[in-house]
Amino acid sequence: MTLTVAFRKSGRTVAWAATDSLLTFAEENGVEAPSSCGAGVCGTCATALLAGEVSYVEDPLYMPDPGVVLLCCTTPKTSVILDL
Amino acid sequence: MTSTETVADKPTYLKNAWYVAGWDNDIGHSLTAVTILNESIVMYRDTAGKAVALENACPHRKLPLSMGRLKGDEVECGYHGLTFNQAGACTRAPGGQRVPKAACVHSYPVEERYGLIWIWMGEAAKADPAKIMNVDHWGDSAWGLNRGDGMTVECNYLYMTDNLLDPSHVAWVHQTSFGNAACADIASDTTIADDGVIVSRWMRDTEPAPFYAPFLKFRGNCDRKQHYEVRYPGHAIIKAIFVPAGSGGDDRPLHKDVFLMDSYNFLTPINENLTRYYWFQMRNFAPNDQAVSDALARNVRTAFEEDKVIMQAVHRGMSNKKGHNIDLKIDKGPLHFRKRLAQMIAAEKPSLHAAE
Numbered sequence: 001m002t003l004t005v006a007f008r009k010s011g012r013t014v015a016w017a018a019t020d021s022l023l024t025f026a027e028e029n030g031v032e033a034p035s036s037c038g039a040g041v042c043g044t045c046a047t048a049l050l051a052g053e054v055s056y057v058e059d060p061l062y063m064p065d066p067g068v069v070l071l072c073c074t075t076p077k078t079s080v081i082l083d084l
Numbered sequence: 085m086t087s088t089e090t091v092a093d094k095p096t097y098l099k100n101a102w103y104v105a106g107w108d109n110d111i112g113h114s115l116t117a118v119t120i121l122n123e124s125i126v127m128y129r130d131t132a133g134k135a136v137a138l139e140n141a142c143p144h145r146k147l148p149l150s151m152g153r154l155k156g157d158e159v160e161c162g163y164h165g166l167t168f169n170q171a172g173a174c175t176r177a178p179g180g181q182r183v184p185k186a187a188c189v190h191s192y193p194v195e196e197r198y199g200l201i202w203i204w205m206g207e208a209a210k211a212d213p214a215k216i217m218n219v220d221h222w223g224d225s226a227w228g229l230n231r232g233d234g235m236t237v238e239c240n241y242l243y244m245t246d247n248l249l250d251p252s253h254v255a256w257v258h259q260t261s262f263g264n265a266a267c268a269d270i271a272s273d274t275t276i277a278d279d280g281v282i283v284s285r286w287m288r289d290t291e292p293a294p295f296y297a298p299f300l301k302f303r304g305n306c307d308r309k310q311h312y313e314v315r316y317p318g319h320a321i322i323k324a325i326f327v328p329a330g331s332g333g334d335d336r337p338l339h340k341d342v343f344l345m346d347s348y349n350f351l352t353p354i355n356e357n358l359t360r361y362y363w364f365q366m367r368n369f370a371p372n373d374q375a376v377s378d379a380l381a382r383n384v385r386t387a388f389e390e391d392k393v394i395m396q397a398v399h400r401g402m403s404n405k406k407g408h409n410i411d412l413k414i415d416k417g418p419l420h421f422r423k424r425l426a427q428m429i430a431a432e433k434p435s436l437h438a439a440e
Binding site: 036037038039040041042044059061062 | 276410411412413415416419420423
């Protein structure tokens with residue numbers, strides 16, 4: 001089953017291609033995402049997850065609030081809609 | 085609020101822990117006042133040579149006992165002569181009055197190990213000397229020791245734990261000693277352990293950094309490992325491994341010409357703005373060569389002075405910042421350390437922190 005990543009603000013939906021994180025995936029697809037540490041410690045890349053589920057590939061320093069994901073250390077578990 | 089601020093703005097310390105109070109020769113048969121975790125402490129050696137640490141405030145009008153006199157094994161207050169023994173109990177109250185039962189001062193558990201005096205800052209009943217950090221190869225005749233030194237750094241101790249969990253800084257802070265250009269762009273692995281955090285990396289086929297080059301048994305490029313480990317509450321082991329290029333790796337036996345240096349670093353917060361820093365190094369070569377020990381001691385001191393300049397300016401910069409600060413990838417280990425330490429502090433009995 002192909003997973004898709006939808007970027008709501010950009011109005012784009014792209015088929016997920018395995019990469020290290022949603023942050024890298026967004027950047028590779030030309031979608032601007034805030035970020036700083038890339039290691040789950042600074043929280044800069046916290047983004048609302050509007051639908052779907054993600055997996056954490058790295059334990060973040062602090063888990064974000066429900067409905068928010070850290071792009072730099074997650075990959076999609078199901079198709080997702082991000083508020084980007 | 086960033087994660088760096090969460091802890092630094094809350095001046096608390098882990099109390100149930102051993103801290104280094106000084107080198108063994110810092111304390112003699114005289115009264116010495118020290119401040120540790122913002123607590124004023126009077127230290128001395130009794131007539132048997134045993135180090136003693138007492139709360140530095142007479143229970144009458146809180147005059148520092150360090151302003152009084154050492155009388156044999158006991159301390160006499162310089163105001164009205166109340167006298168306290170090594171356990172902190174009042175043994176004499178001049179002026180014809182009974183020794184008041186309430187007259188006692190806290191006596192801190194003290195141990196001596198590795199040439200250092202260790203003090204337990206929390207509940208005395210929990211002071212277990214077995215919890216003092218173990219130093220590998222101590223007393224091993226094949227290993228050399230350069231007994232270290234100490235310095236007071238004008239910064240919160242957590243900026244120093246940040247630094248001691250950050251192998252990357254050597255490329256910019258220590259260009260004439262621990263680092264060189266080879267150290268700039270290599271990512272580290274972070275391991276969160278039960279007793280602390282480890283950040284490490286291998287650098288392959290690089291020129292040896294200037295500090296180490298004169299002591300290597302082999303010529304040419306090296307594989308180098310930096311192992312930066314800090315254990316709670318603030319004791320670091322920085323391990324340097326140098327082997328001939330192509331022979332390094334965690335899954336490979338150490339090359340016969342391996343250079344090993346384990347640097348032990350102990351942070352003792354004086355208060356939230358000052359840290360006392362002690363260190364020594366162990367090495368797997370020239371065990372009895374005093375010239376080597378002296379050279380290493382001198383070079384380490386020089387490099388740590390480079391850290392001191394940065395740490396102090398970082399503390400000032402963060403204390404007076406106008407805009408927010410950011411965290412980088414290299415902050416992962418340091419910030420996990422801060423987070424866990426804050427949790428450990430929060431889990432201690434509130435009464436231990438009442439005075440803060």
